[in-house]
Amino acid sequence: MSLDSFERLERADGGATDRIAVVGVALTSGRAAAPVLVLDEPLSFWGGVDAVSGAIIDTHHPQVGQPVAGRILMLHSGRGSSSSSSVLAETIRNRVGPAAILLVSSDPILALGCLVAEELYGVQVPVVVLDEAAWRTCAAASTLTVEAADGRATVTNLLPPPTASLREGEYISSPLPDAGERAG
Amino acid sequence: MPTLQLTPEEASMIGGEAGPAAQLAARLVVRMAGIMGADRLVPIAAAHVDGCLYHGPVSTDFAKKLVDGGGKVRVPTTLNVGSVDLLHPELYRGDAETAKAGRELMRLYAALGCRATWTCAPYQLQQRPSFGEHVAWAESNAIVFANSVLGARTERYGDFIDIAAGLIGRAPYAGLHRDEGRFARVVFRLRGITRALAESDVLFAALGHLIGRRAGGEIAAIDGLSDGLSDGRAHATEDQLKALGAAAASSGSVAMFHVIGVTPEAPTLAAACGGDGVGTPRVIDISVDDLAAAARELSSAAGDDEPLGAISVGTPHFSVAEFERLVTFLDGRRISDRVEFFVSTGRDVLMQVAARGWLDDLTRAGIRIVTDTCTYITPILTGRPGAVMTNSAKWAWYAPNNLGLRVIFGSLRECVESAVRGEVWRDASLWSPHPLPPLPQERGNISLAHSSGPNDLRGGSAPPESGTTPDSIDRAARPLPTTTARPQSEESE
Numbered sequence: 001m002s003l004d005s006f007e008r009l010e011r012a013d014g015g016a017t018d019r020i021a022v023v024g025v026a027l028t029s030g031r032a033a034a035p036v037l038v039l040d041e042p043l044s045f046w047g048g049v050d051a052v053s054g055a056i057i058d059t060h061h062p063q064v065g066q067p068v069a070g071r072i073l074m075l076h077s078g079r080g081s082s083s084s085s086s087v088l089a090e091t092i093r094n095r096v097g098p099a100a101i102l103l104v105s106s107d108p109i110l111a112l113g114c115l116v117a118e119e120l121y122g123v124q125v126p127v128v129v130l131d132e133a134a135w136r137t138c139a140a141a142s143t144l145t146v147e148a149a150d151g152r153a154t155v156t157n158l159l160p161p162p163t164a165s166l167r168e169g170e171y172i173s174s175p176l177p178d179a180g181e182r183a184g
Numbered sequence: 185m186p187t188l189q190l191t192p193e194e195a196s197m198i199g200g201e202a203g204p205a206a207q208l209a210a211r212l213v214v215r216m217a218g219i220m221g222a223d224r225l226v227p228i229a230a231a232h233v234d235g236c237l238y239h240g241p242v243s244t245d246f247a248k249k250l251v252d253g254g255g256k257v258r259v260p261t262t263l264n265v266g267s268v269d270l271l272h273p274e275l276y277r278g279d280a281e282t283a284k285a286g287r288e289l290m291r292l293y294a295a296l297g298c299r300a301t302w303t304c305a306p307y308q309l310q311q312r313p314s315f316g317e318h319v320a321w322a323e324s325n326a327i328v329f330a331n332s333v334l335g336a337r338t339e340r341y342g343d344f345i346d347i348a349a350g351l352i353g354r355a356p357y358a359g360l361h362r363d364e365g366r367f368a369r370v371v372f373r374l375r376g377i378t379r380a381l382a383e384s385d386v387l388f389a390a391l392g393h394l395i396g397r398r399a400g401g402e403i404a405a406i407d408g409l410s411d412g413l414s415d416g417r418a419h420a421t422e423d424q425l426k427a428l429g430a431a432a433a434s435s436g437s438v439a440m441f442h443v444i445g446v447t448p449e450a451p452t453l454a455a456a457c458g459g460d461g462v463g464t465p466r467v468i469d470i471s472v473d474d475l476a477a478a479a480r481e482l483s484s485a486a487g488d489d490e491p492l493g494a495i496s497v498g499t500p501h502f503s504v505a506e507f508e509r510l511v512t513f514l515d516g517r518r519i520s521d522r523v524e525f526f527v528s529t530g531r532d533v534l535m536q537v538a539a540r541g542w543l544d545d546l547t548r549a550g551i552r553i554v555t556d557t558c559t560y561i562t563p564i565l566t567g568r569p570g571a572v573m574t575n576s577a578k579w580a581w582y583a584p585n586n587l588g589l590r591v592i593f594g595s596l597r598e599c600v601e602s603a604v605r606g607e608v609w610r611d612a613s614l615w616s617p618h619p620l621p622p623l624p625q626e627r628g629n630i631s632l633a634h635s636s637g638p639n640d641l642r643g644g645s646a647p648p649e650s651g652t653t654p655d656s657i658d659r660a661a662r663p664l665p666t667t668t669a670r671p672q673s674e675e676s677e
Binding site: 046047058079081082090093106108115151 | 215241
């Protein structure tokens with residue numbers, strides 16, 4: 001997404017919120033700036049996310065129907081099958097993967113899916129572990145910027161850095177969602 | 185995070201001296217080691233790979249990159265199920281393109297030097313890990329079996345990292361590879377288990393389902409299994425423990441359990457929990473009512489009076505001992521024309537079944553055998569109207585979502601009787617609140633655990649460490665109370 005659309009998104013959310021800046025552990029590296037999707041329960045990508053559309057399809061999940069595509073996906077932990085690595089990597093290959101994943105519990109399965117997608121397709125999706133309080137702070141934001149490298153990540157609700165510092169394709173996100181489509 | 189120390193050989197693989205495939209594999213294993221908090225890698229004796237099941241183009245892209253990079257496994261590596269049954273391709277009912285991609289993926293993994301075993305029950309193969317050996321196994325039910333029943337050591341590996349570990353012969357030394365990572369954190373104390381239940385398959389499936397729900401990913405210890413047994417000593421067959429682990433790894437992410445007095449790292453509750461001085465685990469009391477509720481939860485059909493369309497067993501793959509039970513329960517009868525009956529198994533087990541002459545019996549009975557894959561991950565059922573009955577908690581957990589059908593959960597005997605009748609039949613003795621009196625012929629059979637008959641395939645494995653109780657696990661099922669009589673509802677399973 002372009003920076004323009006990001007700025008418009010901020011305004012559509014009702015103006016500036018409190019500034020958020022937290023530091024976490026980066027399981028994988030990358031940068032992202034995107035709207036937030038907070039999950040109320042853990043999610044298994046295998047059987048829980050459609051790899052073609054990027055939507056949550058687990059009928060037992062409270063956020064069923066919501067798109068993970070281009071979102072800062074916030075969930076406490078992954079769940080279930082280790083085949084979730086594959087499905088997550090498929091979503092990234094299909095350009096409908098999350099822009100970043102923010103966890104409370106470290107999840108090697110989700111991290112591995114992102115590592116493989118990076119090895120095969122050169123797309124980086126940061127997976128970040130935050131402590132509970134920091135995670136909850138971030139969950140209150142409507143959009144977040146994630147910068148993760150060398151095992152360390154910063155998450156803020158500030159605008160992304162100036163365009164000059166960006167390279168083509170560094171931001172992965174979906175188009176602006178309609179007002180009614182936004183996740184709580 | 186601790187600093188990861190690599191040996192010169194490991195460092196050279198990272199540097200690319202063993203070729204591009206080993207380099208990619210080493211890079212992934214090292215990255216995962218960092219994420220898992222390992223301070224070194226550990227040499228592994230074997231690997232079991234789940235990545236050969238086709239999920240999409242990423243599966244193929246990854247395998248192809250390894251093949252193109254000159255990848256060959258460094259340790260004996262077995263393969264989990266693929267997307268198609270290579271021996272019975274006519275059973276596949278999905279689209280041709282997926283079958284083609286699935287078949288190509290299976291070919292690529294074989295090209296990496298993996299053994300074409302195509303089974304989710306690699307612990308049924310002649311060669312299997314020994315007590316204390318480090319391995320890198322994928323497939324949740326195989327992982328929990330390796331750790332719990334064999335006493336081998338594996339973390340929860342899965343797609344990509346499984347083959348990566350096999351290619352470099354190393355795994356991150358973390359979690360379940362370490363002594364302190366294998367102690368129970370929660371104890372399930374069984375109350376009032378009857379003999380009928382203790383000797384059934386449903387108890388273990390229902391218990392596993394319940395443990396997965398309540399323990400999540402924690403290591404569970406199970407105490408009180410001996411309550412209803414006539415000799416007062418806990419024991420279980422490998423098939424029962426398979427059912428327990430597969431269920432717990434489906435409803436939860438359990439990677440290890442201890443059955444006190446049965447599994448090799450649990451001679452006593454204290455040993456399973458790490459001995460004195462380790463934090464007291466939480467204790468959860470489990471009644472027969474709790475287990476009955478768990479068994480009911482596994483049925484997604486409206487009720488037992490729903491029409492029956494199919495029966496599917498063998499998730500995880502059916503063992504030789506389970507085939508023996510199946511043949512015994514069938515007792516020469518044919519299944520009803522109203523239903524179809526599938527058994528999923530590994531091709532190695534199929535060869536043993538054929539050698540015993542059971543294949544003709546099963547074919548005559550109308551039973552179809554699926555190898556190399558499984559009925560819940562690939563389209564095989566023909567879509568007859570009606571619910572599908574299974575004795576597998578894992579199948580009951582995944583099939584409704586994967587295949588969009590309704591499941592009736594029951595014991596193997598209930599499955600067989602229902603198949604013959606063409607409608608659901610229930611074994612009234614199973615959930616009876618009162619222990620059944622022991623049958624006379626049962627006593628001699630229990631000691632089978634100590635024999636090394638033709639079913640005991642453990643010959644070459646290293647002896648377990650002292651203090652363990654491997655004799656409490658029967659590799660084969662105990663013989664049934666009767667081998668020729670038609671099952672009566674008064675008998676136990």
